[in-house]
Amino acid sequence: VELYVRARHQDKAKNTAFDINGIDPLVRAEQTNYRVNVSCKVSSSVSLRTRVETVDYQRGSSPLSHGFLLYQDIVHRPMRSPVELTARFALFQTDSYDARIYAYENDLIGVFSIPSYYGRGVRWYGMARITPLRRVDVWVRYGAWIYRDVTAISSGLQEVAGNVRSDLKMQVRWMF
Numbered sequence: 001v002e003l004y005v006r007a008r009h010q011d012k013a014k015n016t017a018f019d020i021n022g023i024d025p026l027v028r029a030e031q032t033n034y035r036v037n038v039s040c041k042v043s044s045s046v047s048l049r050t051r052v053e054t055v056d057y058q059r060g061s062s063p064l065s066h067g068f069l070l071y072q073d074i075v076h077r078p079m080r081s082p083v084e085l086t087a088r089f090a091l092f093q094t095d096s097y098d099a100r101i102y103a104y105e106n107d108l109i110g111v112f113s114i115p116s117y118y119g120r121g122v123r124w125y126g127m128a129r130i131t132p133l134r135r136v137d138v139w140v141r142y143g144a145w146i147y148r149d150v151t152a153i154s155s156g157l158q159e160v161a162g163n164v165r166s167d168l169k170m171q172v173r174w175m176f
Contacts, residue, residue: 002039008032016060027060033101045081049073057098067099068092069117075106084129092117108139108171121147121163135175142168 014029035053042048055067071090078084086106094100100118106127107113117123125143132138144166147153153160 001041004035004037006033006035006037014059029057029059031055031057045076045078047073047075047077049075051103053101053103055094055099055101057096059098065095065099067094067101067118069101069103071103071123073106082131085126086128087126088124090117090123091121092123093120094118105143108141108169109173111169119147120149121145137173137175139171139173140169142166 008031010029010031012029012031013026016025016027033053033055035051037049037051040048049072051069051071053069057065057067069090069092071088073086073088076085088105090103092101094117097116097118100116102114102116105113105115105125108127115123123143123145125141127139127141130138130140144164145153147163147165150163151161153163153165
């Protein structure tokens with residue numbers, strides 16, 4: 001079992017969020033994060049990771065924004081097996097984009113994924129690595145964001161009608 005607890009406080013100057021004639025004056029922006037992370041190896045092939053994180057953010061005299069993230073990861077990597085599985089289920093709720101929380105996600109080889117969790121909803125993904133032949137690896141990853149109380153996600157050309165945004169990724173590696 002591995003456990004760590006992290007507390008972080010930032011106090012920076014930022015532009016005010018209010019419209020003021022001329023140049024925006026700087027105001028104090030404070031952010032406090034608390035995180036508890038637990039990793040546990042259940043067996044030689046199964047690992048569990050649990051994280052709880054909160055954030056409080058306030059810019060100037062604006063109201064305090066809160067954010068919360070809870071996720072559970074399951075990683076199944078059996079020895080001498082052609083299949084490896086990784087899955088995550090996350091619950092999140094933030095009052096504003098300023099109270100967003102970032103969390104690393106396992107992804108395809110060469111892909112770096114640290115999305116921001118904001119709004120209110122659920123995030124889940126599952127990824128499989130399959131080795132059908134010697135020196136050939138196939139990765140398949142499917143995930144979805146499910147937001148509550150939203151009728152459209154994003155804007156412009158990336159706008160999605162409804163409250164669900166999903167993604168499917170596939171990668172094949174042939175080593176020779």
